[in-house]
Amino acid sequence: xxxxxxxxxxxxxxxxxxxxxxxxxxxxxxxxxxxxxxxxxxxxxxxxxxxxxxxxxxxxxxxxxxxxxxxxxxxxxxxxxxxxxxxxxxxxxxxxxxxxxxxxxxxxxxxxxxxxxxxxxxxxxxxxxxxxxxxxxxxxxxxxxxxxxxxxxxxxxxxxxxxxxxxxxxxxxxxxxxxxxxxxxxxxxxxxxxxxxxxxxxxxxxxxxxxxxxxxxxxxxxxxxxxxxxxxxxxxxxxxxxxxxxxx
Numbered sequence: 001x002x003x004x005x006x007x008x009x010x011x012x013x014x015x016x017x018x019x020x021x022x023x024x025x026x027x028x029x030x031x032x033x034x035x036x037x038x039x040x041x042x043x044x045x046x047x048x049x050x051x052x053x054x055x056x057x058x059x060x061x062x063x064x065x066x067x068x069x070x071x072x073x074x075x076x077x078x079x080x081x082x083x084x085x086x087x088x089x090x091x092x093x094x095x096x097x098x099x100x101x102x103x104x105x106x107x108x109x110x111x112x113x114x115x116x117x118x119x120x121x122x123x124x125x126x127x128x129x130x131x132x133x134x135x136x137x138x139x140x141x142x143x144x145x146x147x148x149x150x151x152x153x154x155x156x157x158x159x160x161x162x163x164x165x166x167x168x169x170x171x172x173x174x175x176x177x178x179x180x181x182x183x184x185x186x187x188x189x190x191x192x193x194x195x196x197x198x199x200x201x202x203x204x205x206x207x208x209x210x211x212x213x214x215x216x217x218x219x220x221x222x223x224x225x226x227x228x229x230x231x232x233x234x235x236x237x238x239x240x241x242x243x244x245x246x247x248x
Contacts, residue, residue: 002028005061009051010045021221031060034052035054037055058086067088068220075094089227089228111232113230115239118164136172146195148161148181150189157183157185162193190212
């Protein structure tokens with residue numbers, strides 16, 4: 001059994017991750033962590049486990065445990081400080097990191113496995129693969145723009161997923177800047193990413209649409225298994241999916 005700690009357990013995604021781990025046959029939910037100083041007794045937030053503050057993470061982290069992080073960017077420094085005391089592997093779904101924070105995460109990956117993804121759905125890596133192929137294949141005259149739509153409570157604009165997709169296009173085209181990304185925050189929309197790519201003669205439109213928040217979690221358990229078994233390094237969900245394909 002793989003021991004799992006959920007960091008950011010009070011958030012929408014954190015709650016779903018806890019449910020997912022609780023239902024997995026090869027993982028065991030060991031701890032739920034929120035902001036420093038937080039404490040809710042077992043039975044009030046979770047039937048079996050208390051909700052504890054980030055400042056206690058190093059005390060409660062089990063041997064061989066994997067930390068799954070769906071929190072806020074500003075919580076990263078505290079998370080890394082606590083996780084470093086045991087060198088725990090990380091699965092990171094939090095977005096909005098600064099360049100300095102991203103470098104800190106990269107440094108941490110020098111001594112522990114880190115799987116980082118802006119989106120843990122299966123379809124988003126497939127969309128990125130298609131965008132990379134089109135960016136390599138289409139003539140220079142083709143322009144690309146992205147529209148991403150999320151619920152009104154989403155803070156970052158554009159979304160971490162949108163930035164990740166746009167940067168993939170930029171890299172393949174060898175451009176200095178990514179293509180424009182336009183953000184909409186509307187009602188309870190779960191998550192849409194639509195790309196329009198065209199020139200004067202023809203247009204392609206690609207869309208990924210999440211029908212529920214659980215779509216964003218399909219890669220979490222595979223990422224936990226990967227992080228638990230893999231040597232230090234900074235990996236993406238595509239690395240996890242490649243490893244899965246190699247096992248089939």
